[in-house]
Amino acid sequence: MSDFLEELARRHQLAAANAYPATSVVSDFANSLINWLFPEHTGHVMADPVLLKEYGRKLEKQLETLLLPMQHQLPEEAGHISRAFMSRVPMIYDELTKDANAIFQGDPAATCLYEVIRAYPGFYAIAFYRMAHALYELKIPLLPRMITELAHARTGIDIHPGAVIAPFFCIDHGTGIVIGETTVIGQHVKLYQGVTLGALSIEKTMARSKRHPTIEEHVVIYAGATILGGDTVIGHHSVIGGNVWLIRSVEPFSRIYYKAEHKYLESNHE
Numbered sequence: 416m417s418d419f420l421e422e423l424a425r426r427h428q429l430a431a432a433n434a435y436p437a438t439s440v441v442s443d444f445a446n447s448l449i450n451w452l453f454p455e456h457t458g459h460v461m462a463d464p465v466l467l468k469e470y471g472r473k474l475e476k477q478l479e480t481l482l483l484p485m486q487h488q489l490p491e492e493a494g495h496i497s498r499a500f501m502s503r504v505p506m507i508y509d510e511l512t513k514d515a516n517a518i519f520q521g522d523p524a525a526t527c528l529y530e531v532i533r534a535y536p537g538f539y540a541i542a543f544y545r546m547a548h549a550l551y552e553l554k555i556p557l558l559p560r561m562i563t564e565l566a567h568a569r570t571g572i573d574i575h576p577g578a579v580i581a582p583f584f585c586i587d588h589g590t591g592i593v594i595g596e597t598t599v600i601g602q603h604v605k606l607y608q609g610v611t612l613g614a615l616s617i618e619k620t621m622a623r624s625k626r627h628p629t630i631e632e633h634v635v636i637y638a639g640a641t642i643l644g645g646d647t648v649i650g651h652h653s654v655i656g657g658n659v660w661l662i663r664s665v666e667p668f669s670r671i672y673y674k675a676e677h678k679y680l681e682s683n684h685e
C-alpha cells in the first residue's frame with residue numbers, strides 16, 4: 416500500500432475512534448427542539464399537553480442517543496447529561512421569548528412576533544446559540560460548535576457557543592455578524608449586519624484568555640463595525656456607528672462614529 420493510502424487508513428481509524436454524530440442527526444435534534452418550543456417556526460403544532468410531554472421525552476432520548484457514541488469524551492454519563500440539558504430548556508425558552516420580543520420591538524419592519532419566529536435569521540441564530548451554549552456549559556465537545564455552525568450556514572450569523580449573551584438580544588438582518596468565543600454581551604443589545612465582536616490576531620498559547628470584547632447593556636452597534644480585544648469594554652447605553660474600528664474601551668453613553676478621510680466626489684457631468 417502506498418504511503419498515501421496508509422496515511423488515509425490512519426485518518427479513518429482515528430475518525431472511527433472519535434465517533435461524533437452525523438451532522439444531519441444533530442440538525443434534526445436542534446430543529447425539533449426549536450419547533451417544540453416555538454411551533455410558529457415551522458407551523459407544526461401540538462396543542463395537546465400529553466403530546467407535548469411525550470415530545471419532550473422523545474427529545475431527551477434523542478439527545479442521549481446522539482451523545483452515546485462520544486460517551487468516552489463526556490464528563491458524565493450520556494443519560495445524565497441529556498436530563499441536565501432538558502432541565503435547562505425552560506430557561507432557554509424564557510430567554511428566547513425575551514429575544515424574540517427584543518427583535519420585534521427593535522425592528523419597525525417586524526409586523527408581529529410570529530413573523531420574527533418564523534422568518535427572522537436573527538431569531539434562528541440566537542435560538543441555536545442558546546441551545547449550543549447550554550451544551551457548551553455541560554462540557555460537551557464539538558456538538559455545540561456543530562449546532563452554531565448549522566445556524567451560521569443558514570443565516571450567515573456566526574456566534575461561538577462559548578459567548579455569554581444576556582436576554583433581550585436583538586439582531587437585525589444579521590448577515591455577516593461574527594461573535595467570538597469569549598465575548599460577553601449585556602441585556603438589550605442590538606446589532607446590525609456585518610458587526611464583528613472579535614479577537615486580535617494573537618498567539619495560539621493565548622487560547623484560554625479573554626480575547627473578545629465586553630458589550631454592556633443597552634448598546635447599539637451599527638452595520639460593519641469591528642470591535643476587537645478582550646480588554647475592550649463598550650460602556651452601557653453607547654452607540655457605535657457603522658464601519659467603526661475599535662480596539663479600546665469607551666465610556667458609558669458614548670457616541671462613536673466613523674469619520675471618512677475622503678469626501679465622496681460629486682460629478683457635475685450630465
Ligand SMILES: CC(=O)OC[C@H](N)C(=O)O
Pocket residue numbers: 593594595596612613614615626
Ligand atoms: C471572532 C474572532 O475574531 O475570533 C478570532 C479567533 N477565532 C479567536 O477566537 O481568537
